[in-house]
Amino acid sequence: MNRPAPDLLKPRKTPQQTRSAVTVEAIHTATIQLLLSDGxxxxTTTxxxxxxxxxVGTMYQYYPHKQALLFAIVxxxxxxxxxxxxxxxxRLAGCDLQCVAEGLATAWLDAKMADIVSSRAIYGIAAEFDLSELMNRAKILLIDAIRSLLxxxxxxxxxxxxxxxxxxxxxxxxxVRVVMESGMADDDFERLRQELPRACLGYLQLVASRQ
Known part of the structure; x- marks a missing residue:
């Protein structure tokens, strides 16, 4: 698969004022709606x-082409x-081990499943892009936050x-990725809700040394 170079996906400008931010939000919402309805x-940008x-001129002020728009959504x-x-x-800073494990797992599921329909649509287009830079940045932030908690x-x-x-x-x-890639059913989500906090706690208990 030919993936566009990251430099070609950068928006032409970022919103600086409230009105511009509202415009970009409307563009993002419309994009997700069209992804869900038509694929x-x-x-198209039009x-x-x-x-x-x-x-269309306003669209091009922010996104030079369709790929840049989709990348911005991801x-x-x-x-x-x-x-x-x-x-x-x-919020979890200073909490005990069980609270941290269960709180992180619940927060992760809440964030990933806040709008599961839209999340599935976005997940479907993510493979079109080289997300290594974005993912590495997110990984560093997340690992630093978890380390500080521990x-x-x-x-x-x-x-x-x-x-x-x-x-x-x-x-x-x-x-969560494995479940989403296999086509998650409603009961799968409920099982994740129950079991992921237990899995996180079990791992932390296994590697932790009691004070």
Whole structure:
């Protein structure tokens, strides 16, 4: 698969004012709606502009072509997930091991499944792009946040918090990805809700040394 170079996917400009931010949000919403109704093959910048209620010229002020628009949608989704996890990490700071494990797993599932229909549509187009840079940035932020949480846990210690944080992040991300790739049913989500917190806690208990 020929993937566009990252430099070709950058938006022409980013919104600086409230009005511009509202316009970009309308464009993003229209894009997801068209992806869900008609699929990526029929999606065009002209159709997105019409659905969003903006001119094609306004569209091109931000996104030079369809691929740049789709990449922005994927990047936005990833940023939302990372922000949700960093917010959860702040909330969980100083909590005990069980609270941290279950809180991180729940926050991850909440972020990934906040709008499962849209998430599936976005997940379907993500493979078209080289996301290594975005994913690496997100991985660093997430692992740093988890490591800080583990170092502050009052009822356990970790001889290698970096590795533990890495493995916990991999457990969170890999588990949900496998289920989504196989076509997740409603009962699969419910099982993840029950079992992922247990899996995270079990791993942390296994590698932790009690204080």
């Amino acid at each position: 990526v093959a029929r999606l 159709r997105v502009a019409a659905r969003a209620g903006v001119s 990047e936005r989704q990833l940023d939302m997930i990372v922000t949700a996890m960093l917010t959860a990490a702040e 170092e502050a846990v009052p009822d356990a210690g970790f001889t290698d918090p970096d590795t533990t944080a890495f493995m916990l992040a991999a457990l969170l991300g890999g588990t």
